[in-house]
Amino acid sequence: MERLETEVIIVGGGIVGCSTALHLRQRGVPVILLEQGQTGAAASGVNFGGVRRNGRALEELAIAARSLEVWRSMPHLLGSDCEYMVTGHLKLARSEADMVALARHAEAQAPFGFKVEMLSRNALLARFPYFGPKVLGAAWCESDGQANPRLVGPAFARAARAAGAIIREHSRVSTVARDGERFLVVCGDDREHHVEVRGRTLINAAGAWANQIAASFGEQAVMEAWSPQMVVTEPFPYFLKPALGVVGGDVYLRQIPRGNFIFGGGYGDATLASGRATVMPKETLGSCELAVQLIPRVAEATVIRVWSGFEGITQDHLPVFGPSLTTPGLIHAFGFSGHGFALSPGVGSIVAELATTGATDVPLGPLSIGRFAKESAETPGR
Amino acid sequence: MTEGGSLRVLIVGAGPAGVRAAETLLKHGVKPTVVDEAPRHGGQIYRQQPDGFKRPPRTLYGFEAHKATRLHQAFDSLKERIDYRPNTLVWNLWRNVAHVAGPKGTDEIPFDALVLATGAMDRIIPLPGWTLPGVYSLAGSQVALKYQGCAIGQKVVFCGTGPLLYLVAYQYKHAGAEVVAVCDTARLSHAAYLMPGLLAGGSTIFKGMWYAAWLKLHGVKVLNGVTPLRFEGTDRVNALRLITGRGGEKTLACDAVGHGYTLKPETQLADLAGVNFGFDTMTRLWLPAIDEYGRSTVEGVYLAGDGASIAGADAAELRGELAALALLKDHGMAVPNARMVALMRKLGRLSRFREALDRLFPVPATDVHAINDEVVVCRCEAITAGEIRHAAHELDAGEVNRVKALTRAGMGRCQARLCGANIAELVAHARAVPLEAVGRLRGQAPIKPLPIALTRKADALWALNRPDEPWSG
Numbered sequence: 001m002e003r004l005e006t007e008v009i010i011v012g013g014g015i016v017g018c019s020t021a022l023h024l025r026q027r028g029v030p031v032i033l034l035e036q037g038q039t040g041a042a043a044s045g046v047n048f049g050g051v052r053r054n055g056r057a058l059e060e061l062a063i064a065a066r067s068l069e070v071w072r073s074m075p076h077l078l079g080s081d082c083e084y085m086v087t088g089h090l091k092l093a094r095s096e097a098d099m100v101a102l103a104r105h106a107e108a109q110a111p112f113g114f115k116v117e118m119l120s121r122n123a124l125l126a127r128f129p130y131f132g133p134k135v136l137g138a139a140w141c142e143s144d145g146q147a148n149p150r151l152v153g154p155a156f157a158r159a160a161r162a163a164g165a166i167i168r169e170h171s172r173v174s175t176v177a178r179d180g181e182r183f184l185v186v187c188g189d190d191r192e193h194h195v196e197v198r199g200r201t202l203i204n205a206a207g208a209w210a211n212q213i214a215a216s217f218g219e220q221a222v223m224e225a226w227s228p229q230m231v232v233t234e235p236f237p238y239f240l241k242p243a244l245g246v247v248g249g250d251v252y253l254r255q256i257p258r259g260n261f262i263f264g265g266g267y268g269d270a271t272l273a274s275g276r277a278t279v280m281p282k283e284t285l286g287s288c289e290l291a292v293q294l295i296p297r298v299a300e301a302t303v304i305r306v307w308s309g310f311e312g313i314t315q316d317h318l319p320v321f322g323p324s325l326t327t328p329g330l331i332h333a334f335g336f337s338g339h340g341f342a343l344s345p346g347v348g349s350i351v352a353e354l355a356t357t358g359a360t361d362v363p364l365g366p367l368s369i370g371r372f373a374k375e376s377a378e379t380p381g382r
Numbered sequence: 383m384t385e386g387g388s389l390r391v392l393i394v395g396a397g398p399a400g401v402r403a404a405e406t407l408l409k410h411g412v413k414p415t416v417v418d419e420a421p422r423h424g425g426q427i428y429r430q431q432p433d434g435f436k437r438p439p440r441t442l443y444g445f446e447a448h449k450a451t452r453l454h455q456a457f458d459s460l461k462e463r464i465d466y467r468p469n470t471l472v473w474n475l476w477r478n479v480a481h482v483a484g485p486k487g488t489d490e491i492p493f494d495a496l497v498l499a500t501g502a503m504d505r506i507i508p509l510p511g512w513t514l515p516g517v518y519s520l521a522g523s524q525v526a527l528k529y530q531g532c533a534i535g536q537k538v539v540f541c542g543t544g545p546l547l548y549l550v551a552y553q554y555k556h557a558g559a560e561v562v563a564v565c566d567t568a569r570l571s572h573a574a575y576l577m578p579g580l581l582a583g584g585s586t587i588f589k590g591m592w593y594a595a596w597l598k599l600h601g602v603k604v605l606n607g608v609t610p611l612r613f614e615g616t617d618r619v620n621a622l623r624l625i626t627g628r629g630g631e632k633t634l635a636c637d638a639v640g641h642g643y644t645l646k647p648e649t650q651l652a653d654l655a656g657v658n659f660g661f662d663t664m665t666r667l668w669l670p671a672i673d674e675y676g677r678s679t680v681e682g683v684y685l686a687g688d689g690a691s692i693a694g695a696d697a698a699e700l701r702g703e704l705a706a707l708a709l710l711k712d713h714g715m716a717v718p719n720a721r722m723v724a725l726m727r728k729l730g731r732l733s734r735f736r737e738a739l740d741r742l743f744p745v746p747a748t749d750v751h752a753i754n755d756e757v758v759v760c761r762c763e764a765i766t767a768g769e770i771r772h773a774a775h776e777l778d779a780g781e782v783n784r785v786k787a788l789t790r791a792g793m794g795r796c797q798a799r800l801c802g803a804n805i806a807e808l809v810a811h812a813r814a815v816p817l818e819a820v821g822r823l824r825g826q827a828p829i830k831p832l833p834i835a836l837t838r839k840a841d842a843l844w845a846l847n848r849p850d851e852p853w854s855g
Contacts, residue, residue, distance in 0.1 A: 017768060038784055045787060150787040158778060234795055279827060281474040281481040285488060288834045303832040304795050306474075 004197045006032040008355055009185050009211060011173050012205035013037075014044035015341070016333050018156035018167070019070070020203055020350020020355075027356050032197050033157075033165060036209070040153010043336075044344065046309035048230065048252050048264045049149045050243050051342040052089040053114055054141030055105060059318055059366045060343060061112045066362060067346025073145070074345075078155040081088070083149050083256075088248070089144030089240040090119075090128070092294060093137045097211040098247035102139040116141045130239060132294040132296045139350055146243045146254050148233055149341055156348070171195065176202065176216045183329065201329045201355050208272060208312035210320070210334035215370060217327040222315035222372045223335050225278030227270035227308040231287060233301035235259025239314035244294060249338075251290035253298070261301055263291045269307045277308040291374065313337045315372070323354065325373075331355060332369055389713055392417065392480055392493035394472050394651060398695045399427020399687025400499035401457045402702030408460050410710050410717070413512055415465040415491055417472055417482055419830070423457045426501055426521065427695045430454065444553065447525050449695070458597050465564045474827035478682070483828075483836050490762055495682045498652055499702055500689035502645035505540075506800055507750055508767075510757050511613030512641070516620075520642025520651050524550045533559045535638025539622045541565040541610050543743045544644035548593040548604075553599055562636050563603035564594075565624055567643070568743045570606050579738025582731045585695075603634075610750075613639060643745045646803070647689050653825030655683045661818040662691070664740055666747045667803055668822045674726065676705030677712070684709050697732045700725050750804045751811040759808065760801045762794020767808055774812035779822045782806050798823050 007060060008024055010017045013035025024031045033039075053064045075081045093099040097116075106116040124131060124138050161167055161347055168187070175186040183202040187195040204213045207313045208225040240255035253263035266283025284306050292299045314320065314335040324330035333347050340347075353360045389412050389716030393400045396418035407414045416423075422430040428450040431437060439447035470484030472491075480491040491631065504519035511517065518526070519535045520542055527533045527550075537560045540551045547564055573580070580587040598604055614621040614633070622634045652670040655657070658679040659668040671692050676684045686705040687698035694760045704725045707717045750759075755768025771778040773788045782805055785791060791805050792798030802823045810817040 038781065041784070041787070065799070086649055154777065154779075154788060159777075164416050182638055233834070278476075279474070281476050281479075281490075281827065284474070284827075285837050292834065292838065299835050299838060302795075303834060303837075305793070305797060305826050306828070307826055 002195045004032055004166075004195065006030045006197065006199040008032075008201040008203060009183055009197050009199040010034070010203040010205055011176070012207055012210065013039035013153070013157060013167060013169065013186065014042060014205060014207050014335070015040060015153045015156060015344035016044075016207075016351070017203065017205035018153055018160055019345050020205060020333070020351040021165040021348075022156055022161035022163060023349045023352030025160055025356065027351075027352055029356060031160075031165045032199065033160070033167045034171045034173055034185065034197065035167065035169045038169050039065055039157035039167060040150075043309050043311050043340065044153040045150050046230065047228070047341045048336075049146050049250065049254065049262065049341065050089065050144075050146035050245070050339075051147050052141065052243065052245070053082060053109070053112070053342075053352055054089045054116055054139055054144050055091040055102075055245060055319060056107055058112070059338075060253050061109065062362045063321070063343050063346055063350065065112070066349060067343050070349055071145075072344035074155075079157045080151060080155050082151040082155055084144060084145060084147040086145040087254075088138055088140065088142045088244045090124075090138040090244050092131070092135050092244060092246045094134050094246060094256070095136065099137050101247055102137070103323045106139050114141065114143050128242070130295055130297060132293055134293045136229045140242075144243065146149065147341075152341075152345070156345070168195070173206075173213070176213050178327065179320060184279045199352065201331070202331045203351055203355065204330065204334060207334055207353075208310035210312060210332065214320075214324075214332060217324060217330055218370050219324060219326050220372060221320045221369055223312045223320070225270045225272045225310050225365055226338070227268040227312045228311055229266045229268050229279050229283050229287060229306060229308045230264045231284060231291075231303055232305050233261040233298075234304050236297075236301050240295065246294070250292065251287055251293060252253050255289050261291070261298055263287060263298075265290050270310055272310060277310050279306045279308045311336075319343070319367055320369045321367040322369070325368065325370045390492060390494045391415070391497065391709065392491055392495070392768060393497040393499060394418075394480070395425065395467075395499035395687070395689065396420065396468070397427065397499060397501050397687060398453055398459065398698035399689070399702035400425070400497070401453055402699045403499060403686055403706040404496045405456055405460060406703045406706035407710065408464060410715055412710065413464050414497075415493070416461075416489070416546070417470045417480070419469070419471050420849065421469050423461070423466075423468070424450065424454055424494035425695075426525070428453050429525065431529055433532070435531065437531065444549070446695070453699070455625060471828075471832070472651060473829060473832045474629055475651065478553045483832055488837050495684065495713065496655065497684045497686060497702075497705055497709065498655070498689055499687045499698070500648040502647050502692055503799060504642040505646045505745060505803070506573055506641065507643055507746065507803075508753060508757055508759050508804060509610055509612050510754065511615065511619065513758055513761050514613055514615050514619045514636045516615070516618045517613050518638065519780035520544075520546055520550055520639050520640045521645065524553065527553055527557060531784030533557065533638075534640060535636065536560060537562055537635070539563050539565065539634050539636040539639045539656060541608070541622060541624070541639060542642045543567045543745065544642065545590050545739065545743065546642065546644070548590060548597065548725055550640060551597055551602060552593045555602060557849075559595070561602045563605055563634050564597060565605045565608045565622065565634070566743075567608055567610070567685050567746050568606060569627060570742060572644065573742060576738040576742050579734045580742065582738070583735030586735070610641070633796065643747075644743060645688060645692050647691055648688065648799070650797070650799070650825045650829035652678065652683070652685060652689070654827060654829070656680050657685070659822060665692070665745065666807070666817055675708035675722075676701055676710055693732060693736050694792045697729060697736070697829065700729050700732070704729070748811075750807045759804050760791040760794065760798070762796050763790040763792075765789050765791040769803055770808045771812045774809045780809070780813050780815070781810055782823050785809050785819060786823060792823055797826065797829070
């Protein structure tokens, strides 16, 4: 039995939690982070690795802009660039309707201060001559990029620790509650490994597991756990610089300078209770086919590994980000719905700002957990 | 309970264990499906040569020629009556369906019970220069000779430990290669003390002694208690440098080296099947947990042969039969109990032999602790011992999956089959913790590289299983 006191308790050691811990330490705030497994090893560590604004929901663009500042500062902030590279991102159209949707979205993104260029099939092939016949055009965003997800969470955790954060791995939270003016978070089930942490502020950064914490305070998002599937191939001569997505999101592909293709598509078994998201082989084959349809040369590559992980995907595919509506001092930052990697370094910076000043100039209103108030009463999240 | 004819059993591997399992099942009216990566049955030890090659069994299998022939004949006589798929890889398992890739593309094989007879592969300890052209694994050297009739070089050194060392050297010498030396890290000094156990293996130990004596008689240096230091050469290996059992350094000029430190089980499919693993202190490896019949911790999944734990080909035949009998019994079929008891008794004797053999040829697994930072440990991704130590120390990675994530060690085409144990040794040593404390690399599909071109021959119809999202990816 162990009792700990702090200012801010963070539940969840993904990039959101670890970045929050680092940014809070930069503001001099005492912080304890509790992670059920290893830092940055769940969705944060096993995702595709896209760092893009192209095609992103408008509600997320201000967060993306903040996050970009953090991405750019990583060598200084973390001592590692986490293999972040500005390579550009192409969002591809495979039908005329896709082209219309891309153009409409590009127009809507225009006021947000970054350039998205619409490319017809001919214009696309003139610059990127490797696409298959199914690709009809694209939205091109030169300022987008990609990074290595495996490195980011652990790098934030190390930097946060070095800055004085207490990070406890293998600490599964069993209870969260109010205890007078403070929060009480309990880890471990048996007496011997029982840890009680008390703090003034609680950050819910528990990803796919976060709804359980929200529910403890009488609110919930409509969210399900899904497990996006990924594939990596053996190295192949490097030719594909931009990261690729498609309208509809059923496949996404990039190549790293080492030569490996990394692509995702399909979803596996995502039973949170099982502890591990497993890969469904049929979905792997399906994603191979979709990847080859984008770039025929991918057919010459050889798959060496597949993997998956848990993602909390909300009903409207937008994150739950901002203060609790039931409990002062509780801040939610979860449910990034399969596109949180690019945002999460910046989310930590915004959470730290919220936790210490009570406000941020990033508009979070549309992301409030309150938007589910009506639905969640009827359909509880999985 | 179950009618034999309707029970769907999948056997993976057509070596000694897989063949005997298939034979036993068929004898009881169950027609199994046998999937094997090789073009012809026999496994690694009784691997058959390609069509058109005409070397007699005695040349290929030596003393074991009669056993090889018997096993080949056994399978030849039944393969028409079962669903036998050579050249086929089980690349993933999903619940009770095996996903395979073969000459006709990808396919699915649903099963009620699974017998994994996946065999073994070389165990390698890295040394400076081990990735030079001309340096081969020991069993790989044997395969080159046995299958294609090729030698790895003209002037060859064999180094490492285990009985295979002497057999391969003998086969090379017999085939006409110049074998410069056999360099065994084992001292063999307590052979006499281990003799009771060694004799439990019947004549096997005498065959081993015969190989060693024959080699010496034919001018091959047999060095015991050596410590290999490095493979020398720039474009290709030209020498092995070592410390002899007496303590002096020695350079053995050669144009090829076969090195290996006994064998390790191929456990990737057991891992994907969700079988529990336990840490084995003798071999310092994580092995699938099985009962004495071969039942794993997952219902309906059985393990047999060296894919479960290394016990050799004779034991593999018995274990294949025993696992099949246990499977039949578990599915409510009448099996001869007396036969099961007899198999257990024979296996008990062989396990005493194996234990003595393991002590006679101890794997110097901890030697890797001393290798220089510059030595490549993960060959596929070219990750050095120094990078692994850096992750363990400076990046605070105390668990092997974390080290893999941070360094790429074990992430390449072999998926850590070759380097996994060495990565774990380095991490444990760097952190001064017991080996079992750094965990076990999780198995991930595909268990061997899967060409995308192969998957496309399959029916690519894909029922979309995804949330409907407009802007992801």
